Amino acid sequence: MNKVALITGAGRRFGYELAESLLNEGYTVFAHYNSSKQGVEKLEKSGAIGLQADFSDNQQIDQMVDAVLAQANHLDLLVNNASCFFNNDTVDQNDNALNAVYQVHAVAPYKLITGLSSLLAKANDGLVINITDIYSDRPSTDYIAYCGAKAALANMTQAFAKSLAPEVRVNAIQPGPILFLPEHDSAHKQQILEQTPLTVEGGLQPMIDTVRFLRDNTFLTGESIKVDGGRALKI
Template sequence: MKPVALITGAGRRFGYELANDLLDNGYTVFAHYNSSKGGVEKLEQQGAIGLQADFSDTRAIDNMIDQVIAQTGQLDLLVNNASCFFDNHTVDASDDALAAVYQVHAIAPYKLITGLQALLANANDGLVINITDIYSERPSTNYIAYCGAKAALANMTLAFAKALAPDIRVNAIQPGPILFLPEHDNQHRQQVLAETPLKVEGGLQPMIDTVKFFRDNPFLTGESIKVDGGRALNI
């Protein structure tokens, strides 16, 4: 039977490239998106199963869980990658934005892990990978809510690793300067790279390789790996 993966936030950047890689390696991929429909449509053309859900709505999360359960009896890999990146000004001006930060980064992963636990346990080596952040340990004062929500996800990684063993493994990846956003100007990019010991933008392949590392080492659970070129050393 083909292995099955669910990737949240699969319509762009890391989620999209990971979904492509898994499809190329024979996985059945459930590709979640909120608004990045174009990327998921491309994945669907390669055989992925697209799932739209706005994680700021708890009912949408529950509905997506039901859709996955209706279509598969096992889940080998769950990657909680969906994200919303709001600064203090945004969440201070909008209670909806503040709620979304915690819904997307903490509540949705919690509900997905618990709601899909039976499918993960049905796999030979069910694996959850939570995408946290290097700032979950050393928070930025400009993104207090975001860092707090990512810290909650990091803590849940440890708790679920204990609670779900030995049937399901739960680990985390802490990305750093993997891929700059289009709105990042050259000054910002140079400042970030100056603070990064390896002095380069990492790209997405190191993240994909770390997913495979966790997948292929069955003796790892409750671990978190920084994929950041050493930047966490300097923040």
């Protein structure tokens, strides 16, 4: 039976690299994007099925669920990776930003897991991986809404692990300084790496390796793995 995966936020960074890796392994990949169309167009050339949805709109989430239900008879892997990152000032001044933080990190994963649980149960060892954050345990005071939304996703990871067992496993990955953003200057990078025991930017491969570990170890559910070079020890 052909393996099928759905990756949200697949148009860039980790989502893109994971989608490409799974395509190379022979998966059928549903690649969700909101605005990063160029990356998904590249994935489509390799056989991915692109799905556009703005997760701030529940109707679009439901339509995406319906699209997957119509095109797949099982789902081996759901990776809730889509993200948005706003500081306190942004969400305090813009209700749309505040709404997006919780929609993208909590509401959308909830609706995707519940809406696709029947397909996950039809797979041989269906698996959900939620990408949370090391800040879901140790919140930053500069990104309170973001940390709260990621904490909600972390809590849902454990709740769904209990409710969907034994047919479906649900785990989480908590990334740290994996890949700096273009807007991060050298001073910011140095500060973060000084707070990271392994003192290096992790890159995307450790994240992909952790997805494979969670996939291949079929006796893990309800777990959360930090991929952060030890940074959570210092924040």
